[in-house]
Amino acid sequence: MLKHTVLNSIPPLPFPQGDSNRNIIMWMDHRAASQVERINRTRHQVLKFVGGVMSVEMQPPKLLWLKENLRESCWDKAGHFFDLPDFLSWKATGIMARSLCPLVCKWTYSADGGWDESFWKKINLEDFVADNYCKIGTQVLSPGDPLGKGLTPEAAKELGLPAGIAVAASLIDAHAGGLGVIGADVKGYNLPCENQPITSRLAVICGTSSCHMGISPDPIFVPGIWGPYFSAMVPGLWLNEGGQSVTGKLIEHVVQGHAAYPELQAKASARFQSIYTYLNSHLDSIKKSLPVGFLTVDLHVWPDFHGNRSPLADLTLKGMVTGLRLSHNLDDLALLYLATVQAIALGTRHILETMEEAGHSISTLFLCGGLSKNPLFVQMHADITGLPVVLSQEVESVLVGAAILGACASGDFTSVREAMARMGKVGKVVFPKPEEKRFYDKKYKVFLKLVEHQKEYAAIMNEDI
């Protein structure tokens, strides 16, 4: 079972007060900004394992927010707090055991040291220590381990499946996607990673957000990139997790907020196409003899409309656009869409370069998730990073990762590594266009200037008057 990193409570207690069905805090909810700032000021040693700076999207700041804001109605009454993957496996099996993956990646649990008592005390959540971590997890299993006796009769009835069917300890959605793609057999595709270790592959799971999963045999500490997390995705290997908080969500925001959006919708539906297929062919029609990417020579976007998750780990950053004109027709919408897709790919290059500076050596990208269905998005990732991109046979590789875990829990495979190699399959490979490299190197230079300038503006505005 898997899903987003969402905080749930049992019994269902409303966050905030009111409707008890609304007992979750979504991962992209940044309400705990003040709490995470205070947590980061402690400079506690657990922060070393989340890239040096804890993200507001992780669970400790959200828990502290609950304690500080909903003490009586929620904090004092809650029996358990869960990440959604663990909540779902509990609903399916009745087993309270947690998966190592969410606990390590979002809750500061360590695979070899367990909970760090001093951290919870330091951030005023000593309550967890006092009750021996009963509310956040005492029994911890590896992803793919079987849970209890499998599906309970009650859950089986609700799902229309046989009772007792194996249920595995979970992975977070992005991690399941990583597992689903990163082990595929690449023989015969002329890829640099064919004769290199699996650690030369970076899985990029691109949906509402994007997650960049790099693995290594030894821990690598990358400033601003989550981890290193031991065994949190591929068993026995360390994981660094870069990310962009809004990617698919950002493209939707930019496209749907444009004045020409109703026209786009009408034209796309007249052709029975998705808006993205229509936009991609519209760009082809206006590019003339130029490569399509070159259309944004004077239009640049900084994509952190919801803060920067990696590698700057700065939730205060905002989006930027430079190069706007006094027109709002479909051409403008298509160009802004292109510049946004490019900005997301430039962000991936920024993450990749930061990982490489710290010791990773990546030669091939493995893309999956909703955005990997968009050929423009995929080609821009290849051209802007200069690396070949492997697409899986199954776009919904998160589900392949879940199936790998299930196949281990049911005993069909004896190890996750074996199941990964057998069940992950290459669909298509997209190579970068070397002749366009110089253009994207220049775009990247501008990209880095944008954030530098944004910081300068903030510094000016913060000067004493």
Ligand SMILES: Nc1ncnc2c1ncn2[C@@H]1O[C@H](COP(=O)(O)OP(=O)(O)O)[C@@H](O)[C@H]1O
């Ligand atoms: N055919 C498509 N073409 C372009 N973009 C797509 C397509 N299908 C989905 N997307 C984009 O993928 C994103 C959702 O990806 P998905 O992996 O389903 O989401 P999530 O990360 O929430 O699980 C959306 O923002 C959507 O715009």
Ligand SMILES: O=C(CO)[C@H](O)[C@H](O)COP(=O)(O)O
């Ligand atoms: O934090 C994450 C993984 O560690 C993901 O960004 C989060 O789970 C949401 O992903 P999605 O793009 O599927 O909504």
